[in-house]
Amino acid sequence: MTRAQGLRAAGVVAVLAAAVAFPQVFTNPAVTNYGVFAMIFVAVASAWNTFSGFSGYISLGHAVFFGSGAYAVGIAARGWHVGGDGVFGLMPLGAVVGALIAVPFGLVALRVRRHTFIVITIAMFFIFQLMAFNFSFTQGSSGLDAPFLSWNTQTFNNPFYYIALACAVGATALAWLVRRSRFGLQLRAIRDDEDRARGLGVHAMRVKLSAFVLSAAITGLVGGLWFYYIAQVEPQTGFDPLFDLFVVLMAFFGGLGTVSGPVLGALIIEPGQLYLTTVFTNAYLSEILLGALFLAVVLFMPRGVIPTSAEWITRLRTRGRPAVAPGPGSAAAAAPSPAEGAKT
Numbered sequence: 001m002t003r004a005q006g007l008r009a010a011g012v013v014a015v016l017a018a019a020v021a022f023p024q025v026f027t028n029p030a031v032t033n034y035g036v037f038a039m040i041f042v043a044v045a046s047a048w049n050t051f052s053g054f055s056g057y058i059s060l061g062h063a064v065f066f067g068s069g070a071y072a073v074g075i076a077a078r079g080w081h082v083g084g085d086g087v088f089g090l091m092p093l094g095a096v097v098g099a100l101i102a103v104p105f106g107l108v109a110l111r112v113r114r115h116t117f118i119v120i121t122i123a124m125f126f127i128f129q130l131m132a133f134n135f136s137f138t139q140g141s142s143g144l145d146a147p148f149l150s151w152n153t154q155t156f157n158n159p160f161y162y163i164a165l166a167c168a169v170g171a172t173a174l175a176w177l178v179r180r181s182r183f184g185l186q187l188r189a190i191r192d193d194e195d196r197a198r199g200l201g202v203h204a205m206r207v208k209l210s211a212f213v214l215s216a217a218i219t220g221l222v223g224g225l226w227f228y229y230i231a232q233v234e235p236q237t238g239f240d241p242l243f244d245l246f247v248v249l250m251a252f253f254g255g256l257g258t259v260s261g262p263v264l265g266a267l268i269i270e271p272g273q274l275y276l277t278t279v280f281t282n283a284y285l286s287e288i289l290l291g292a293l294f295l296a297v298v299l300f301m302p303r304g305v306i307p308t309s310a311e312w313i314t315r316l317r318t319r320g321r322p323a324v325a326p327g328p329g330s331a332a333a334a335a336p337s338p339a340e341g342a343k344t
Contacts, residue, residue: 013027013039019165023158032157034271039164040226041270046171047218050178051211052248053257054189057114059212060244061121061325062219064128067238068101069220070227071096074144075137083147088163091224098220099213105183106212110205113194119262125239132235143234160229167225168263171218176259178211187211191257241246242287246273249294255304 008038021214023032047109052059054230076082082090109120132138178184186207189197192297198204227233250269255261269290276286 005308027154028127029078029154029157032161032275033156034070034159036161036164036229037274038159038270039168040222040229041247041250042080042168042263042264043164043222044219045247045257045266046168046175047222048247049251049256049258050171050175050218050261051208051253053262054179054184054187054191055208055211057110057117057208058248059121059215060118060248061109063239063241063243063249064105064125065192065216065219066223066226067128067132067191067233067235067240068244069098070238071132071138071144072097072220073224074146074233076148076226078144084149086149087147087149087228088225089222095217095221095223099224101207101220102216104215105216106209110208110212112337125241125244129235129239132239141235143232143238144227146231146233149228150317157229160225164222164229167218167222171222172259174214174218174264175262178214178242179259183207183210188257238337239249246270246290249290249297249343252294252304255306255308258304258306261304261306265304 022035024033027034036103037060044062048062050057051057072086073094076090076093077087109124111118112120133140138144149156178187186197186202189200190204190207191203194204227238230237246269251262251268252263252265253261254263254265273286273290276289279334280286
């Protein structure tokens with residue numbers, strides 16, 4: 001293991017230790033509430049990035065899987081009369097529903113190229129939102145209520161936090177494994193040049209659909225947890241048009257296509273958005289500020305905070321020298337220095 005790899009591993013361990021200790025150090029329920037939502041969006045942003053960040057197909061319809069997962073576990077809990085801690089056993093159902101919806105969704109949407117794909121995902125989102133408003137089993141605009149959990153109010157958020165943390169760690173680890181695998185290499189080849197990737201033997205449709213289904217399953221799973229945490233789901237909250245915009249902003253802010261970028265973006269933007277919502281009486285001010293932040297990132301750091309910061313650090317370390325020293329047989333190495341030329 002190199003020194004850089006050792007430092008990176010130590011940093012990951014330190015971050016995990018801090019995340020585990022967070023609700024034990026900050027016991028105020030208002031603070032742990034920020035932590036629960038932050039972990040939920042770390043998982044969702046990492047799942048979204050596993051598909052969109054690696055493939056280049058920007059999805060604005062992941063709220064379909066998030067809301068469908070929430071409704072699936074809510075309908076199952078109501079129909080099967082599941083209550084107490086047993087409700088968490090229904091969370092995998094949200095993943096299954098998200099994956100099942102993603103198959104026909106992906107077979108239709110992934111036949112087109114990137115720009116048209118964005119439009120189709122938006123259209124699918126509004127179709128599902130309208131269905132949630134009008135179907136009887138979703139109870140229309142009144143929505144569904146979650147089963148009551150008779151937990152201690154002071155530590156009520158802690159179980160949700162640790163489950164959300166497990167989802168966030170799993171989604172991030174999965175993104176790391178995908179990126180280092182042959183599957184991830186094929187996704188990045190599609191992102192760089194899909195026609196050339198097809199010419200090299202990549203089954204583009206199969207690869208894109210697999211990543212899309214995987215991303216949808218994680219999003220549906222987390223949607224079920226979110227439903228239990230806020231204790232209800234309604235069409236306008238389960239299928240929120242701002243949901244995908246926030247997730248996209250998180251990925252772009254940290255670094256689209258990187259593993260750590262969406263994590264950083266979620267840890268900064270989601271608590272920041274919650275804080276702005278509680279501080280300012282204007283309900284739209286937080287969205288306006290986040291929109292301005294997104295514009296600033298696109299203009300000044302289009303690759304995201306982490307890739308841009310890495311480039312700056314490299315420049316500071318090399319101090320204008322080439323990052324890779326010239327080889328002994330290169331022209332740069334053979335050429336005499338100005339001082340040597342003066343001596344001769």
